[in-house]
Amino acid sequence: MGSATTQARAAVASALGAATGVDLDVTRELFAAARTVDSSSHLSGALADSSAPASARADVVTAVFGPSFAPTTVALLRTVVEQRWSSVSELIDGLEELAIRAAAVADTHSDIEGELFQFSRTVAANGDLELALGSRVGEPAAKGALVTSLLQGRVSEATVLVASSLVQQPRERRVRSLLRWAEKLVAEQRGRVVATVHAVAPLSEVQATRLQNALGARYGATVTLNTVIDPTVVGGLRVQIADDVIDASVSARLADLRQRIAG
Structure with missing residues (x-):
């Protein structure tokens, strides 16, 4: 830029x-x-x-x-x-x-960041959907209508508008990347940062609050948590904020231990 x-x-x-x-x-x-x-x-x-x-x-x-x-x-x-x-x-x-x-x-009340994140996860998990939305073939308006049909009534009107608009104008960009970009911009506009948390199970309310407070103190901003259930972490957490990765997972500690044993 x-x-x-x-x-x-x-x-x-x-x-x-x-x-x-x-x-x-x-x-x-x-x-x-x-x-x-x-x-x-x-x-x-x-x-x-x-x-x-x-x-x-x-x-x-x-x-x-x-x-x-x-x-x-x-x-x-x-x-x-x-x-x-x-x-x-x-x-x-x-x-x-x-x-x-x-x-x-x-729309200051809806969880636009979280809704965009969840839709990006849906796209990532559905190859046919990602192909349909990202293909150069097909009318842009039809792609927007498809997203609207999938999201209408399930998320806020603001999220429907953002997601359905972006897929109509990909300009060589992947749909998932566009959705994550939008998620980041919404959070930034609201004075927040987004943390993607990989955990083996959903966080309790107490755990989520503690993590938000700790990350907020570290980054000097209000933190929104998006949780990904990921069995590969085994236990603990892996947190990503922008390019920063905080890996406190059991799998990371085991990998580190194997490297030390190997030499």
């Missing part, structure tokens, strides 16, 4: 924080805008053209989306294109990131 994109992401996140009227309709429009920009090389090229004045790029947004989108949506989109992005691809990433963060703002 280029430095221009890093600065642009920060500016867009700040604009979202200051915006009013961000609801799921706005979120839906932001995802739709990302798909529209991605589908048109002419439009995406014009919006990512750093040689053009920022005001001119913003006026293109108003001309294209202003007649049909809410004022809040248009204002946020204008902010996105007024920034300098390192590439067209990163501009589109920025639009998707804004939409995902908007979902977290629009």
Whole structure:
């Protein structure tokens, strides 16, 4: 990620924080805008053209989306294109990131992170489903409709919207990776970090609270736990937060012991 994109992401996140009227309709429009920009090389090229004045790029947004989108949506989109992005691809990433963060703002009560995590586990466990969603063959809208049919009534509307929108625009990215990326962004928007916990059995409420408190003290943030039941750990826990892995499992200790015995 280029430095221009890093600065642009920060500016867009700040604009979202200051915006009013961000609801799921706005979120839906932001995802739709990302798909529209991605589908048109002419439009995406014009919006990512750093040689053009920022005001001119913003006026293109108003001309294209202003007649049909809410004022809040248009204002946020204008902010996105007024920034300098390192590439067209990163501009589109920025639009998707804004939409995902908007979902977290629009629905503050639902466990969007946990629901996205569980759906990513479902996809990982079902090869046919992963193939159907990740294949280049098939209409994007049909993939979105499939996800909606699987999740509707089982998870929050925000989660349905995020998951069904992302599978329509994979852009060479694996579905599981997209879902985990969205999970991370929602947690970040809410000031939390996500810990994936591998355990041989579900954690009790007391165990989960103790682990959350310990990890929260270590990382200086509220921690959300996503638990994976994994018999290979034998006992103990293996915890992953971003690229950090804390392996206190029995299997890890046994492996370490075997290495020491071997020499």
